[in-house]
Amino acid sequence: MSQTMKPVTAAAKLGIYLPAAPEEFRTTPIGRAGLEALRADPPQWLVDLRRNGPFPRDVVARKLGVSRSGLVRAGVTEALDADQIGELIADPPDWLVRERETHRAVLAEKERLRHRPDR
Structure with missing residues (x-):
């Protein structure tokens, strides 16, 4: 079974402000592979958050x-x-x-x- 992390932990690792993330990200635990996929090929919402904030x-x-x-x-x-x-x-x-x-x-x-x- 793959290890998962809470959305708050994933947001911290991605350097984003959790309340500004989409609801699906805020409410769903994410595995290490999922986190690496977000880092490797970030969706537009993540690109926008990293560029414009709001920032933690x-x-x-x-x-x-x-x-x-x-x-x-x-x-x-x-x-x-x-x-x-x-x-x-x-x-x-x-x-x-x-x-x-x-x-x-x-x-x-x-x-x-x-x-x-x-x-």
Whole structure:
């Protein structure tokens, strides 16, 4: 018997926002072969979701160059689409500038610690 995963897991692996997916995808467990088939030859709904969103928080955070915690601190709790993300990038609000700086500093510190000679 083939192993299946919940739709939420499959959506995470595909990098899509589950509530925006078609009902059949949201309600049907998917096997590994089915997931690989979606990756290899994505249907139009998947292509559109990946291009235009709405995107899950981890994808929104990555596109904006901030952490997921930074989104929460800024009060961004809803999924954003490509146009909304584009607007934020084009004219970054204070919170986005601040969170990008924080995120860069955290990543730099992680990198510094990773390359310490005493490790």
